[in-house]
Structure formats: C-alpha cells, structure tokens
Amino acid sequence: MAWEALYHAHRERLRRVAFVILRDAEAASDVTQTVFEKAFRHQEGLPEEQGVLQAWLTRVTCNEAITAARRRRALRWVPFSGSEAAQSRGLGTTDRIVVEDALARLNPNHRAVIALHYLQGYGVDEVAAILRIPRGTVASRLHHARMVLRRLLLPIEPKGMRRSS
C-alpha cells in the first residue's frame, strides 16, 4: 500500500482511539502523528497483511496514547473550550456526558480497551491480541467500565445518613 493511502486509510480511526484514551483532541492528533512517523521510519518492516498491519498500528497508537496520558495525568480532565455545541444534540449528549464521566474515572489502560471494543468493534480476543494482554484482563476491564457506568447512572443511596439532629 502506498504510504499516503495507508495514512488516509487509518488516520481518523487511530485518532479516535487515541482521543478516547487521552480525552484531548490536540493530544490525540499528536499521538496519531507520532504513530505514523514511527510507521514511516519502519515502513520496510511493516506487516503486509492488512489485518496484521491494522492491529500493529492500533497497538502502537494505544501504547503511545497510554504513555502520553500518563505524562499528562497531572493536568487531568478535558481542557475547557466552551460547551455550546453540546447544547442541542438531543439524547446523544446525555450518553456523552455520562460516558465522559466514566472515562474520567478509568485509567488509560482501561480506556484503551474501551476504545477498541466499543468504538472499533473488536472482540475480546482481538483486543487481547492487539494490546498483548490476557483475555481475562480485557474481560475484567470491560466489566469494570460497565460497573463505573452503572455507578454513575444510579448513585449510591445514602444509608444511615442523619438527616438532622
């Protein structure tokens, strides 16, 4: 595959994966650029089979984004840039808010699993292969993400809260 075609075929997909892990559009673009720089430097050794190449690019993207997220941890959260665009998007906005909140409570490793499974549609075995982690770890992280989301949708009811003296 020509280099330019490779770039255009995967750039947006990889950028979205990086964005879920980093929760920052600019940083996600930087990571995507870094991935392609690496790929370009090693293009002679890139896998030829498309599925393997896609998995390789995805793994490198996840690793780069996780590393970048750890470096950026002190900054936390998504930088504020105005939210008017989210004002009238209907129910999708509700899901976005809750999922944003859930992502903020997951570490980058968990977010990588979430991005690959829910955004890219990879199965548990595929995610395990791409990230080179045990299948059970993938399943555990997915379960953990669901649990976080449930907690956000149905908060803990105060028990024994003393209403007043």
Added chain:
Amino acid sequence: MSDLSDQEVDEILRRGLTEIVAHPDSPAPTRHDHGRSERILATIVATIATVGVLTAMAVAIVLGHSRPLSKSPSLGAPATHIVPWAALPASVTSAPPAKPPALPECTPAELNATALAFAGGATSTIGYSGTITLVGTSPCYLPSAPSAALIDAAGVRQSIPTNGQAAGPASGFPVLSPSASASVSLQIYGYCSIQPVTRLGILLGGAQWLYVPVGRYPQEPSSAASLCPDMSVSWLLLITSNTPATPSPSIGLPPGLTASLSAPAIARAGESYRYLVTLRNATTSPISLNPCPTYGEGLKGPNGEAFYTLNCPAATPVPANGSEVFEMYLPIPSSIPAGVYRLGWLVENSSSFIGATTSVTISS
C-alpha cells in the same frame, strides 16, 4: 447496583463514545450532581443558558461578597419562588470562641472516641460521623481545625492535601466538661482515589495523636479504589461540641429537611457564581426555618469554606412534601487555576452534617 443490563450499558457506552469522538473539540459539560442521566441533561441545558447570562453581568461588591447586579433566569429549579441570597453572616452569638479558652487542650488519654460510622455518600463522596467523650476529670478544649491524618488498613497515612479543614465561624474551640462529648464529622471527596480509610488520626494537645477507627463503607472499598483514579481528593473535618451549655457552633437544618444543589457546571474565575439550594420537606407537616440554619459553602481546596446564615426572613415555612429554593452566590477567586473543582454546600448539625457537592469546571 443497577437495573441496567450489560447490553443496555454497552449500548450507552457505544453511543457515548460515538458522540465523543464525533465532536472531540466540544467536551461535554461536567456531570452535575449524582442523578440520572436525564436529570444531568436537563441541568446542562439550563446551565449553558445561565452561563451566557452570567458572563454578561456586571459585578458589585456586597459585604465582601461579590454578586451580579441583576438576577439570572431560573436555574433548573422549580418555577416557583426562589428565596434571594442575602449576605447574612453566621450568627456570632452562637459561634464558639475564636481563641482557645483558658483551659488545657484535651489529650488522647482523657478522651474516648467512638468509631466513625458511615453517615452517607454518593459518587466519589462519603461522610462519617462519631463522637469524642471526655473521660478525664478536668474540663479541656478541642482544637478548632486539628491536624489530621487519614490512615489505611496497612497503617499508611494517605497523602491528601490538608486544605479541607473547616474555617470560619463554624469552627472554634469546643469545650468539654467531664462526661461531655463532641461530634466528629468527616467528609472525604474523591475517596475512591485513595485506599479505604480505616483510622482517623487527630493531633491534640501535647502533640499526641488521637486515633479514631473509621467504619467500613457499605460498598466494598477495595472495588471502589480504582473507580476514579484521576479525581482530586480532599476532606473536611468538623469537631463540634454536643454540650448544651456550650454555644452551638451552628444551627442546623430542622429534622425532616434535606438539601440538594442545582448549579451551573461551568464558572469563570473572578465571577460571582450563582447556584440554587433546594430544601425538601419529606414530611407531612410544614417545617419552619426557625431558628434559621447556618450554612457553609466553598470550593474544596482553593478557598476553604465561608459561612452564612440562610435568608430565612425572605422564606416561608417549607411546605409538607414540598420544597423551598434558595439562591446562593459564591465568589470565584480570579487567581484560581482552570480545572474541575468540587462545590460543597453544607449545614453542620450538632451531630452530623447535611450537604451536597457537585463538580464545577472553572475556566480562566
């Protein structure tokens, strides 16, 4: 924990992620309160409308408490009466002494502390309450804002900024006479970012530590420990006297009332931040706000808490199975770094606290 199936949760995750990556440059407003998603959406829409108005307002200084010159529209509150904010200072007559009394400070050997019991919680915030009783034979006082340590099961002191301690009129120097007790209220924000706390250490007279066991949180702590790794952690510790002869440090909410917040998710540094507090009466009888409660408000971390008296003169008794909405203003320091903070509003009762917190994103 939830009646949502895995498939429903999966679908929410897919839709949410799709929305997020489709609009990466417009981050979602901070989730408000701890309600369901539908309530969040309603709040966000109201918030965005309100922020636009607030940012255009002029700011005046009223008793050191800046506030807009004109009112912003209703903020996700019932379209009923909103009791306006008034700069009513916390009652100085009921405040404990600001200086240590001419008594020795209590030492751990003179005190008997009960384990702090879980007193309520919500996502990322939990509270505990307990009592300290003087078993010694001589009166002594407790510190107003003691140094404290949150300790986990391994005996490791949790590294948490000690900037959540009480300040203002609600603090003081509770005096204990023999057999008298004081209440301890501990609230931890972002608790799931730290190991479960099993002991609270309070630094008392003679530089000695009083260790108070902390009860288990009903939710399994170990499973909650990694839920919000990126959240900031802070805590609030209040020690107040239970002795009737000692002036109460604050007047709490009458029995039967609960408080909830309706607050914009976004604020700007330097502005006066308007939000609403709803007092709900779940009983079948009206509840009078007499005596008028004292409340504290603040952003956890940057500026501590400020204490005021509720604007009860402008309010009516809270109707049975109804509510009364109070307007609040909080000055946001102009020097505050942009980021996500916890807004706390609480009424400190003699033996516990009633309050609510929410996240606020502050832009510079």
